[in-house]
Structures are given as C-alpha cells and as structure tokens.
Amino acid sequence: MARVEQRSKHSFARARLVFPDGTSRVTIERDPIPLYVERGMGSYLFDVDGRRFLDLSANFTTLIHGHAFAPVVEALTRQLQRGSCFANPTESEIELAELLCGRIPQVDRVRFVNTGTEAVLFGIKAARAFTGRSKIAKLEGAYHGAYDWAEVSLAATPDNWGDPTAPKSTAFYRGMPASVLDEVVVLRFNDIEGARRLLSLHADKLAAVVMDPMPSRGGLIAPKPEFVVAVQETARKNGILVIADEILNLRQSFRGASARYGLVPDLVTMGKIIGGGLPIGAVGGREDVMKVFEASAGRPLLPQGGTFSANTLSMTAGLAAMRHLDHAAFEYLELLGNIVRDGIGRAISNRCAPLCVTGAASLFRIHPMAQIPNDYREAHPVLAGATLMRQLTRFFAENGIILPYGAAASISTSMTRTEAEFVVDVFAGFLDGHQDMLEALEART
Structure with missing residues (x-):
C-alpha cells in the first residue's frame, strides 16, 4: 500500500506547505491522507x-x-470557443430558468448565484425583505451552507444541544456572534408539537423557516407527513415564509423533494445537479416574494449580484444535464x-x-x-x-x-x-x- 500511495503522499506533502491543514476545504476526507x-x-x-x-x-x-457526462462536455466545449463569461446576460440563463420554472412547483421566478451557500443566504434575505422580520427558524443538525444564521446548531452535540422540547441555539465556530444565536429558533425534525409551539411562540419576529425536506447531515430521514403539515400550517397562519432547501434533495424526483413529500414552499433554494458539475446556486419562488429582487423601478428591496452569477458556462452545463434528467x-x-x-x-x-x-x-x-x-x-x-x-x-x-x-x-x-x-x-x-x-x-x- 505504501508503494501504491506514493504519489498521493507526495501531493499531500506539497499541500501541507500551502494549505492550513493540507486541504482546501474542511469536507476533504483523509485516512490518513486524502x-x-x-x-x-x-x-x-x-x-x-x-x-x-x-x-x-x-x-x-x-x-x-x-x-x-458527454452531453455536458460537448455543450461546454462549444461554449468555451465562444467565451466563458460576460457582464451581459445570455440566452442560456433564460433557457435554464425556463426549465426550472416549468418543472419545479412554486418556482415562478429565479435568480442565479454561484453556490448553495449563496442560494440559502439570498433566500433568507428575501424572506426578511418581504416580511420585514429578522429571525429565522431552522432544523437542528441540518446543513444549509456557510451563512452564519444557517450554521446555527449544525454541529450540536449531547453536551450542548439542550432541552429536547426547546433546542438550544449552538455556535458552529468560535466567535460566532451571540446576536446570531438569538435570531435563530431551532426545531427538531419530525417534532410535530414542538414545531407548532416554537413557530407560534416566535411568530411576530420570524421571517422564515428553512426546511430541507430530508436533511442529509440530519440523518437522511423521511419527514412525517404530519410534521410537514404542522410546519406549513403554522407558518401560513403567522405570515412566516417557508424556504425549502433542495440544493441536495432536488434529485429526489422530476419535480424535486417538496413535491414528493407534500411541502408547498414560498421559496426554493437549488444547486448541485442544476449546474451539470459546475458551480451554481439558485433561489426561486412565488412571484410576489421574488419581487424583492426587482430593480426596474429603482433600488430593489434586496440587491443581489455577483461577477459569476448566471455565468454562461454554468448555465450551459446545467441546461445540458437537466434536459437529460x-x-x-x-x-x-x-x-x-x-x-x-x-x-x-x-x-x-x-x-x-x-x-x-x-x-x-x-x-x-x-x-x-x-x-x-x-x-x-x-x-x-x-x-x-x-x-x-x-x-x-x-x-x-x-x-x-x-x-x-x-x-x-x-x-x-x-x-x-x-x-x-x-x-x-x-x-x-x-x-x-x-x-x-x-x-x-x-x-x-
């Protein structure tokens, strides 16, 4: 095995000279080397x-x-010969947006970003801009990217996760502002009564509840139908938006995971498979909610941009991949x-x-x-x-x-x-x- 891994060991030795721990992201697995x-x-x-x-x-x-995947490789090869990215829009972004709006329920309008983290970030910001409220609710242990509010209680442990009926908001990294913890209500997945009670208790300050229909890091567990109903009914009753994080779980069906489990969200965050292997993220949803991004009449309620947002390579690869799904x-x-x-x-x-x-x-x-x-x-x-x-x-x-x-x-x-x-x-x-x-x-x- 030592002989077989010789080049990998050499690469890791080089990496340790330029990266903090020899890796470029915390998700890289090593046993004992990557x-x-x-x-x-x-x-x-x-x-x-x-x-x-x-x-x-x-x-x-x-x-x-x-x-x-051959169709993606062929489409990208053609596009690279015509340019990789532009400050102006291209028809490829319209085509991918048309596909998503035509396929995913509750997605009337879309804005493209570059990562799943950005998709959730702008989904939360859109909910805040629409409701005028600042707090969010999220599921304990669910991963929604590297946005402070989305990281709360991502890595809670038995030592700090608190009361089973009222989970504690726990910091994901040293120095996370206490104010962030105060603005996140943590729910336990499949806790029907807990969801109703906690959402109702904080209703006047909650902009949204962020819900992955089947959280991967939370266990990849199916939601109870009654839990989906409890979250949805309580949110609707109190003017709280429901954000379905389908960045990972959009792959669960032709129309996504929410449709599979009966969730009817106001906003949907997407990524991963919609980029065909290139960096991408997207937030879509109800037309009235998505109007917070509108800039046609002046400064929007929520400005959103990005040098590589809707870049033609990601749009081209995503369109080729999604058309074959x-x-x-x-x-x-x-x-x-x-x-x-x-x-x-x-x-x-x-x-x-x-x-x-x-x-x-x-x-x-x-x-x-x-x-x-x-x-x-x-x-x-x-x-x-x-x-x-x-x-x-x-x-x-x-x-x-x-x-x-x-x-x-x-x-x-x-x-x-x-x-x-x-x-x-x-x-x-x-x-x-x-x-x-x-x-x-x-x-x-």
Whole structure:
C-alpha cells in the first residue's frame, strides 16, 4: 500500500506547505491522507496512483449523471470557443430558468448565484425583505451552507444541544456572534408539537423557516407527513415564509423533494445537479416574494449580484444535464436506489446487525443503530458507532468504492444494476468480517 500511495503522499506533502491543514476545504476526507483524483469517467474516479473507485460521493451528490457526462462536455466545449463569461446576460440563463420554472412547483421566478451557500443566504434575505422580520427558524443538525444564521446548531452535540422540547441555539465556530444565536429558533425534525409551539411562540419576529425536506447531515430521514403539515400550517397562519432547501434533495424526483413529500414552499433554494458539475446556486419562488429582487423601478428591496452569477458556462452545463434528467432517468435512479437500500436492509436483517439504512430515490445513508432514527439527535452516533462507520468507509475504499462518511451516498445515471449489487455485496462482506465491532456496538446501544 505504501508503494501504491506514493504519489498521493507526495501531493499531500506539497499541500501541507500551502494549505492550513493540507486541504482546501474542511469536507476533504483523509485516512490518513486524502485521495488525490486524476480523472473521473462515468461512475468511477481514478486517483493519481492508478487506483479505480466506484464514486458514491459524486462531489457531494452533484454529479447525477456521473463524471465527464458527454452531453455536458460537448455543450461546454462549444461554449468555451465562444467565451466563458460576460457582464451581459445570455440566452442560456433564460433557457435554464425556463426549465426550472416549468418543472419545479412554486418556482415562478429565479435568480442565479454561484453556490448553495449563496442560494440559502439570498433566500433568507428575501424572506426578511418581504416580511420585514429578522429571525429565522431552522432544523437542528441540518446543513444549509456557510451563512452564519444557517450554521446555527449544525454541529450540536449531547453536551450542548439542550432541552429536547426547546433546542438550544449552538455556535458552529468560535466567535460566532451571540446576536446570531438569538435570531435563530431551532426545531427538531419530525417534532410535530414542538414545531407548532416554537413557530407560534416566535411568530411576530420570524421571517422564515428553512426546511430541507430530508436533511442529509440530519440523518437522511423521511419527514412525517404530519410534521410537514404542522410546519406549513403554522407558518401560513403567522405570515412566516417557508424556504425549502433542495440544493441536495432536488434529485429526489422530476419535480424535486417538496413535491414528493407534500411541502408547498414560498421559496426554493437549488444547486448541485442544476449546474451539470459546475458551480451554481439558485433561489426561486412565488412571484410576489421574488419581487424583492426587482430593480426596474429603482433600488430593489434586496440587491443581489455577483461577477459569476448566471455565468454562461454554468448555465450551459446545467441546461445540458437537466434536459437529460427526464422521467425515465428518475425512474432508473429510483430503481437502482431501491436495489441498494433493499439489499443493504436484507444484509442487516439476515445477520441481525445493529445497523439500519435510510434515504430515498438515488440517496442512501447507513446508520450505526438498529432502529431508524426520527431526527438528528437520534441519528447522532455513540463513540462505538462512529468508530464502526469510519471502519466501514475504510473497508469500502479498500474494495474500490468511495462511501461518504456521515453524509448521503448517491447514485448516478451512469451506474448499472451490477454496480448497485456490488455495493450491497461489499457491505455484506463488511458485516461478515467485523462481527466483533458489531457486537461491541450492540452492547453500547
């Protein structure tokens, strides 16, 4: 293994001289060093040391068609020969906006940005501009990007998350302003009565409730229909906007995740798959709410710009990718997702292992606990569980599969049934070879 990883080790040594910890973003996994990628093709990654991996990360669920998807490559090649970015608008941004407005319910108008973080940032700002209120509510443990208010209680732990009926607003980083914590109401996912009570209690100051229909870092757990109704009804009654964060979960169906789970949002944040592998974000929603961005009559209620917002490369790649995400593509992704989740579930059941699997459509996540959790707190692993999941990720890598740690794994249209079954087989092999760790976990849960 030392010989095989020689180039990766050399790359990491170079990286440590220019990056604070040798990496360019906190989400880079290392065991003990990062895997440096040379190229990607279809469902596979090839690292600088010549190894091949089935990629279940797909750049954090972005690459729904896999790597180097031919229609995207061809469209980008044509566009690069005509220019990469302009200060003026292009017809490509209109075409992608038309596709999103025509497909995603409640999206009457769209503004493009460059990242999911920006999409949520401007979604929250739009809600504030529309309502004249400043507070927001969000789900404990849910990830919505690197905006201070969206980061509150992202990494809450048993040591600081507070009362189960009134979760505490916890800081994500040292020095986060106390004023930010005071302006965020934290809800527990699937806590029906808690959502009604807390939203009502703070109603006069709440601009919006930000809700990922199935939070990945919160456990990739399905919402209870009653919870969706509780949030929606209480918000409507009190003039609170509902922001559906579908940056990750838009891939759950042709019309997105909100449509799948009965959520009717006022604003929708989008990203990842709508960019075809290039940087992108978007906020869309009701026409009256989106009017806060209008500048035709002077300074808008909410100014929004960006040098690379709606850049023609992201628009071109996104349009090519989204046009190939038709109903048949989503049915295929659902089929493969069911093969993986059902197969993992059978492997667990046949061995009475203290594990479970969650997710939907083309997403899945394995948990080190016997019962499917209801929310972030229940999904929070004990030490033995976290250790086992690290070993699971390592075992998958040793068998040629990239399995994200503590986040959603994703399936792409470039995968086949054979590859889906291979994922199940590797998981079953892990269970068979780690009985001691499974017994230790069961004894502690």
